[in-house]
Amino acid sequence: AQSVAQPEDQVNVAEGNPLTVKCTYSVSGNPYLFWYVQYPNRGLQFLLKYITGDNLVKGSYGFEAEFNKSQTSFHLKKPSALVSDSALYFCAVQNSGYALNFGKGTSLLVTP
Amino acid sequence: DSGVTQTPKHLITATGQRVTLRCSPRSGDLSVYWYQQSLDQGLQFLIQYYNGEERAKGNILERFSAQQFPDLHSELNLSSLELGDSALYFCASSGRTGNPNTEAFFGQGTRLTVV
Numbered sequence: 094a095q096s097v098a099q100p101e102d103q104v105n106v107a108e109g110n111p112l113t114v115k116c117t118y119s120v121s122g123n124p125y126l127f128w129y130v131q132y133p134n135r136g137l138q139f140l141l142k143y144i145t146g147d148n149l150v151k152g153s154y155g156f157e158a159e160f161n162k163s164q165t166s167f168h169l170k171k172p173s174a175l176v177s178d179s180a181l182y183f184c185a186v187q188n189s190g191y192a193l194n195f196g197k198g199t200s201l202l203v204t205p
Numbered sequence: 206d207s208g209v210t211q212t213p214k215h216l217i218t219a220t221g222q223r224v225t226l227r228c229s230p231r232s233g234d235l236s237v238y239w240y241q242q243s244l245d246q247g248l249q250f251l252i253q254y255y256n257g258e259e260r261a262k263g264n265i266l267e268r269f270s271a272q273q274f275p276d277l278h279s280e281l282n283l284s285s286l287e288l289g290d291s292a293l294y295f296c297a298s299s300g301r302t303g304n305p306n307t308e309a310f311f312g313q314g315t316r317l318t319v320v
């Protein structure tokens with residue numbers, strides 16, 4: 094079964110500092126990996142995806158993610174965090190039927 | 206705005222009742238997915254429809270059912286409701302280009318409260 098794990102329930106970072114939200118995956122075959130963000134009382138918004146190609150994927154709002162096959166990881170990163178980045182972040186893997194299997198989510202808190 | 210519309214936004218109902226949640230996908234998207242988000246279970250995939258046909262099932266209870274109509278809108282029917290069914294139900298759509306590995310766009314969800 095395709096699955097992802099987000100080992101941190103919460104990540105705290107000061108505004109202006111780099112941020113990393115971790116995700117590891119377990120798949121058979123090639124992984125199709127996604128990051129989504131959820132703001133309070135809102136739906137999920139797509140940030141970026143890895144299908145194939147460059148291991149560094151750039152996405153919306155200045156976010157990027159690094160695909161690492163040897164470590165089976167797909168960590169989300171941003172060089173300089175903003176207070177407005179505070180939200181719930183979900184890593185997901187696409188299963189064979191094209192639906193998404195989500196991690197449990199990581200709450201990101203950026204403090205001024 | 207994702208282009209995916211879900212109605213109603215909020216729903217409060219009693220145990221044992223039946224409700225219907227509605228989803229209009231993005232224009233041209235052929236796939237519709239339903240997800241349930243709760244504090245204890247997280248985000249769980251329930252069911253997927255593609256161009257009117259059921260494509261895949263996830264952790265959907267037998268009390269729940271869905272369908273996708275010829276105009277591609279979808280409905281999720283929840284019956285014999287229990288307190289534990291209280292959750293945020295999301296609809297997502299994708300598949301406009303025919304490429305299966307595209308991102309899904311999510312609606313803002315329907316918050317169901319069972320009392």
